[in-house]
Amino acid sequence: MEPTPEPSDGTVVRAVLTGDVEQYAVLVRRYKDRYARYASRMLGSVDAAEDAVQDALIRAYERLPQCRDPEKFAGWFFLILRNRCFAERRRDRRSNGLDQVGEMAASEGSHASLERKEQARSLEQALLQLTPEQREVFVLKHVEELSYDEIAARVGTGVAALKMRMHRAYDRLRELLGEPQ
Amino acid sequence: MSQELDLPPALRPEVEAARRHVSLSPEIEARVMAAVRRRAAPPQQRAWRWLTAPSLPPWSLLAAAAAALLAFVIFRPASVGSPGVASPRATAVGPESVYVRFILVAPNAREVALAGTFNGWDPATAPLSRADTAGTWTVTVALPVGQHQYAFIVDGRRWVPDPAAPAVDDGFGRKNSVVSVSAAQGRIL
Numbered sequence: 001m002e003p004t005p006e007p008s009d010g011t012v013v014r015a016v017l018t019g020d021v022e023q024y025a026v027l028v029r030r031y032k033d034r035y036a037r038y039a040s041r042m043l044g045s046v047d048a049a050e051d052a053v054q055d056a057l058i059r060a061y062e063r064l065p066q067c068r069d070p071e072k073f074a075g076w077f078f079l080i081l082r083n084r085c086f087a088e089r090r091r092d093r094r095s096n097g098l099d100q101v102g103e104m105a106a107s108e109g110s111h112a113s114l115e116r117k118e119q120a121r122s123l124e125q126a127l128l129q130l131t132p133e134q135r136e137v138f139v140l141k142h143v144e145e146l147s148y149d150e151i152a153a154r155v156g157t158g159v160a161a162l163k164m165r166m167h168r169a170y171d172r173l174r175e176l177l178g179e180p181q
Numbered sequence: 182m183s184q185e186l187d188l189p190p191a192l193r194p195e196v197e198a199a200r201r202h203v204s205l206s207p208e209i210e211a212r213v214m215a216a217v218r219r220r221a222a223p224p225q226q227r228a229w230r231w232l233t234a235p236s237l238p239p240w241s242l243l244a245a246a247a248a249a250l251l252a253f254v255i256f257r258p259a260s261v262g263s264p265g266v267a268s269p270r271a272t273a274v275g276p277e278s279v280y281v282r283f284i285l286v287a288p289n290a291r292e293v294a295l296a297g298t299f300n301g302w303d304p305a306t307a308p309l310s311r312a313d314t315a316g317t318w319t320v321t322v323a324l325p326v327g328q329h330q331y332a333f334i335v336d337g338r339r340w341v342p343d344p345a346a347p348a349v350d351d352g353f354g355r356k357n358s359v360v361s362v363s364a365a366q367g368r369i370l
Contacts, residue, residue: 021217022214024217025210028209028213028214032209032210033203033204033205037201037203046203049205050205050206053205054209054212058217058220061213062220123192123198142188142196142199170189173189174189177191177195
């Protein structure tokens with residue numbers, strides 16, 4: 001017996017819009033973790049990322065009739081989550097989660113793991129000092145490993161502007177992390 | 182320029198560490214879906230669906246259709262209230278309880294019942310009667326002074342909160358209506 005193929009995003013979105021609300025759980029399971037790393041690096045903590053992803057999923061449901069291309073739900077949802085992350089960073093810079101960064105490496109105990117944990121902590125702390133735009137381009141390029149073209153398509157900003165942001169992000173990170181210029 | 186845009190070597194170990202996978206709590210799904218179910222049929226949408234549905238809608242629509250039902254729960258001393266469908270009321274029957282009349286306008290319903298904390302959530306004990314051709318259903322029950330939760334049950338399976346009354350979460354993603362009976366004030370809050 002062949003496994004039943006997973007329904008496409010478009011199929012699920014259309015089912016939800018025609019009244020099968022329970023189908024939305026498919027999208028929740030599909031995207032709950034996909035952008036969790038992006039959100040946690042943007043907001044500085046897993047807890048904050050969890051709140052942001054949850055809010056974004058609820059907001060996406062509320063706005064689902066406005067999703068013009070249901071097959072591209074992923075990109076549309078990412079923009080909702082991105083707006084949520086930016087709004088939070090701008091609204092309350094005190095919630096940067098500096099004291100929570102360590103939980104990203106929770107349950108790791110080896111020396112090497114602890115070293116990585118410290119490295120992640122220092123980078124997270126430095127990233128929190130960047131503007132949301134600089135921080136985002138750094139996270140998408142180096143943590144999510146997207147190309148500049150992919151980032152441009154995702155966030156709707158030109159490649160040249162993204163490279164300028166990255167250039168400034170590097171300068172600021174070198175300064176914050178003590179690397180010689 | 183391209184050289185300047187390479188990741189600075191000193192950042193590479195830290196970026197590697199930051200690339201670790203992040204998993205969020207599996208409870209997110211339950212929380213999101215609970216919120217989605219609550220939003221599935223906001224009152225205005227429910228009212229519109231009820232009024233425009235050509236036939237009996239499925240459960241999700243009918244749960245929402247509650248809002249379209251012009252339900253009123255009004256409590257007044259008997260000497261003040263006037264009889265009639267348009268004047269639902271409650272009457273004091275003793276120091277500890279009052280009669281409360283519940284009214285629901287449900288033109289498409291075949292039967293309506295009332296269930297709440299006051300009758301052990303047993304709709305069989307409080308069926309509403311159709312009072313006119315416009316689809317107004319009524320029942321009068323004696324309620325002890327105090328606060329009670331309730332809902333209407335339309336056609337034996339659709340639990341419909343009263344849109345004219347305050348509501349509370351029932352703990353299962355739906356709403357119960359709340360009525361507060363005060364003999365002293367003669368009001369339902």
